[in-house]
Amino acid sequence: MQTWDMDLEELKEPATESGEKLKTELLTVNMGPQHPATHGVLRVEIKTDSEIVAKAIPHIGYLHRCMEKHAESIDYRGVIPFVDRLDYLAAMSQELTYSMAVEKMLGTEVPRRAIVIRTIVSELQRIASHLMAFGTYALDLGAFSPFLYAFDEREKILRFFEEISGARLLYNYFWIGGVWTDITDQQVDYIINFLNGFEKELVKYDKLVSQNRIFQERTMHVGTLSLEDAHSFGATGPVLRGSGQAWDLRKVNPYLCYDELDFEVPIGEGQRGSTVGDCYNRYYVRMLEMVESVKLVRQAIKLLEPGPIIGKVSKVIKLPKGEIYMRTECPRGELGVHLVSDGDKTPYRVKIKSPCFTHTSILPHIAPGQMIADFVASIGSIDIVLGEVDR
Amino acid sequence: MHNEIISLINSKVSNANATLINPPEDGAGDSSILINPESVFETMKCLLNSKFNALQVISGVDYTEYLEVCYMLANFDPKDHREAIIKTRLTDRDNPTLDSICSLSLAANWQERECYDMIGVKFNNHPDHRRILCPDDWEGFPLRKDYKVQEVYRGMEVNPEAKMNRDDQLFENQKQTGNEEELLRKALERGL
Amino acid sequence: MEERLTFFGYFRNIYTAVKTSVIGMWITFRYVWGKKPVTIEYPEVREVLPESSRSRLYNDVMNCISCNMCAISCPVDCIYISSIDRPKDLEIPKCDDGTPKRKVLTQYTIDTALCCYCGLCTTVCPTECLTHTTDYEYSQYEVEDMKYDYLTDELIAWRDRLVKA
Numbered sequence A: 001m002q003t004w005d006m007d008l009e010e011l012k013e014p015a016t017e018s019g020e021k022l023k024t025e026l027l028t029v030n031m032g033p034q035h036p037a038t039h040g041v042l043r044v045e046i047k048t049d050s051e052i053v054a055k056a057i058p059h060i061g062y063l064h065r066c067m068e069k070h071a072e073s074i075d076y077r078g079v080i081p082f083v084d085r086l087d088y089l090a091a092m093s094q095e096l097t098y099s100m101a102v103e104k105m106l107g108t109e110v111p112r113r114a115i116v117i118r119t120i121v122s123e124l125q126r127i128a129s130h131l132m133a134f135g136t137y138a139l140d141l142g143a144f145s146p147f148l149y150a151f152d153e154r155e156k157i158l159r160f161f162e163e164i165s166g167a168r169l170l171y172n173y174f175w176i177g178g179v180w181t182d183i184t185d186q187q188v189d190y191i192i193n194f195l196n197g198f199e200k201e202l203v204k205y206d207k208l209v210s211q212n213r214i215f216q217e218r219t220m221h222v223g224t225l226s227l228e229d230a231h232s233f234g235a236t237g238p239v240l241r242g243s244g245q246a247w248d249l250r251k252v253n254p255y256l257c258y259d260e261l262d263f264e265v266p267i268g269e270g271q272r273g274s275t276v277g278d279c280y281n282r283y284y285v286r287m288l289e290m291v292e293s294v295k296l297v298r299q300a301i302k303l304l305e306p307g308p309i310i311g312k313v314s315k316v317i318k319l320p321k322g323e324i325y326m327r328t329e330c331p332r333g334e335l336g337v338h339l340v341s342d343g344d345k346t347p348y349r350v351k352i353k354s355p356c357f358t359h360t361s362i363l364p365h366i367a368p369g370q371m372i373a374d375f376v377a378s379i380g381s382i383d384i385v386l387g388e389v390d391r
Numbered sequence B: 001m002h003n004e005i006i007s008l009i010n011s012k013v014s015n016a017n018a019t020l021i022n023p024p025e026d027g028a029g030d031s032s033i034l035i036n037p038e039s040v041f042e043t044m045k046c047l048l049n050s051k052f053n054a055l056q057v058i059s060g061v062d063y064t065e066y067l068e069v070c071y072m073l074a075n076f077d078p079k080d081h082r083e084a085i086i087k088t089r090l091t092d093r094d095n096p097t098l099d100s101i102c103s104l105s106l107a108a109n110w111q112e113r114e115c116y117d118m119i120g121v122k123f124n125n126h127p128d129h130r131r132i133l134c135p136d137d138w139e140g141f142p143l144r145k146d147y148k149v150q151e152v153y154r155g156m157e158v159n160p161e162a163k164m165n166r167d168d169q170l171f172e173n174q175k176q177t178g179n180e181e182e183l184l185r186k187a188l189e190r191g192l
Numbered sequence C: 001m002e003e004r005l006t007f008f009g010y011f012r013n014i015y016t017a018v019k020t021s022v023i024g025m026w027i028t029f030r031y032v033w034g035k036k037p038v039t040i041e042y043p044e045v046r047e048v049l050p051e052s053s054r055s056r057l058y059n060d061v062m063n064c065i066s067c068n069m070c071a072i073s074c075p076v077d078c079i080y081i082s083s084i085d086r087p088k089d090l091e092i093p094k095c096d097d098g099t100p101k102r103k104v105l106t107q108y109t110i111d112t113a114l115c116c117y118c119g120l121c122t123t124v125c126p127t128e129c130l131t132h133t134t135d136y137e138y139s140q141y142e143v144e145d146m147k148y149d150y151l152t153d154e155l156i157a158w159r160d161r162l163v164k165a
Helices: A067-071 A076-084 A091-106 A112-140 A145-165 A185-210 A213-219 A227-233 A237-242 A279-302 A355-360 A372-382 A386-390 B002-012 B037-050 B108-118 B172-177 B180-190 C007-029 C069-073 C120-124 C153-157
Strands: A027-031 A043-049 A052-059 A322-330 A333-341 A349-353 B019-021 B032-035 B054-062 B067-075 B082-090 B097-099 B122-124 C057-059 C079-085 C103-111 C130-132 C147-149
Touching: A027 A372, A043 A372, A052 A372, A067 A076, A067 A349, A076 A091, A076 C120, A091 A112, A091 A322, A091 A333, A112 A145, A112 A185, A112 A279, A112 A372, A145 A185, A185 A279, A185 C007, A213 A279, A213 A372, A213 C007, A227 A237, A227 B054, A237 A279, A237 A333, A279 A372, A322 B082, A333 A355, A333 B054, A333 B067, A349 A355, A349 B054, A355 A386, A355 B108, B002 B019, B002 B032, B002 B037, B032 B037, B037 B067, B037 B082, B037 B097, B054 B108, B082 B097, B108 B122, B180 C079, B180 C103, C057 C103, C069 C079, C069 C120, C120 C130
Parallel strands: B032 B082, B097 B122
Antiparallel strands: A027 A043, A043 A052, A322 A333, A333 A349, B019 B032, B054 B067, B067 B082, C057 C130, C079 C103, C103 C147
């Protein structure tokens, strides 16, 4: 078994007055795997020089559930409940990517109403996921009440999801060819009511957290990721946009009915005196995205028209031979599904490109030179879900 | 667009031998570009410096006759957006080796480690060549088609019988009693 | 980059920190009145789940035709079903919706500890006898007890409590 060798060259050896060198060692601190600030079971081995992080080595795999191997032995419909469990805070978005990949291979046409419902639901899921990110990030930095307020609003979205799909977290709502159940007019009214209240809440969050000087001091100029490095890491989603690149698949390569909707791609541009690409920008992009999502849901509701909600799919799904790489914009970044089929009832290979895996690999890059408390802020700002990192 | 990339690769890299792979006639899906395994580093150097700016994912597929490693490249630029699948095939199953592209892309570090962990492709010149999801001393490569789970790991039994769900669609008690007539009589009495 | 901290900047920082904190405290303080609690006190107050909620599975065995569709579609193989062909000399009974029951169901067990509540089994059921109920209180002390045999009298008797109104 290989172990990490202590990197002695990086040790600082300050000289005393008499010229002798003090023998100092880097202190190893284990953060996690059971630590609330690591958002799951992430273990980070930190070499610290006093309170400064000299090196951070993430160890992942504590939540490895062999999903990719298991998917090879179950049919295409049965994979969807497993895809849910990757990123359990944004399960709808994961289902969307997978079902779109299968539909594209099959050549299934998804009915218009199903497309609009999918748009509404995945945008609401984005709000729910960003609310979770916002709440836990504030909690990481020592503010408790935003967490409760965010959960209150998230609960309303989950209630809607529970009514349409039957489950609160792991929905299995997007089926291959459409969606499971239809949404009723009362549920549409419920969403509009929720959005009206939520817009006021967003103003409150802005005053409570984003404008708070203490919060700004904790996050500004911390964990800066340059645009060049973000590209090199293959970062996507709020992390890439926080570094100042207006890259959004919904805009660049529209799927569902995003091409008919009007929205902007918020980017981090050093708002309120921060550096582009720091934790505050990544956080702030998420807050702005929630505003855009509210706009998107409002517009998408107007597109709802009666019709079927599921397309024609045979009872036993057999995909034609070939492979596909499908990606969509999930709350945490671009989720990619590499699906290989050999013409059988089960997938030959399912490879999930998870944004969180990519973003976790950024941690060792931005950690050196930070305080430990700032490192916690960095982990929170990239918003990882370990279920998706380990798969 | 693929032809453009292929001609670029073939003009810049001498032994790449890039060819276009279309989905089979009775199939569907994406086209991809096949290159020689020896020329992976040079090809990626050429592509990541010109047409693409990001490596999204390295995905390994085991086709039993050969191992296939797919590099999904993308250009994250709203004005000039493109993506491509560059793949290479390794026929040596016992000791598949590729050149690491860690010096070209920061994302490659973890992606190559995962590819090694799951499919067993070794990467030359990788700075930190360890397993990433499985424990360091795990045996075998799980996503190969001929993978068998090891029986004992550090003195612990892997997949103990008590925790396995072996009775697929059949209940264990029925096998024990086994008396079909008895069961049938009971069931009919209930009016089933 | 971060600006150099000046003398006035130092006090301006303190001023903005106090000011924005007071604004935040005021927002929190307003929750003391005018906001109803959103949590419920569980054992006394029980949440009523929506009708469509996917909770505990219930199989109405009298309508089951032993077609094995649920067991095949289950991604975690948690449904154990066995049946015997009905003897030819007996009359073939019918379900409530008229489907003939050609097999005699001898065993129908669901391991709820394994079940992932995905709902795939209920959608393939041809007679719609397998349904999700809104019952969520069925914890057990032993994992083995989580295997529910739907042919037992207790579970058939619980039908009224389990099946959706």
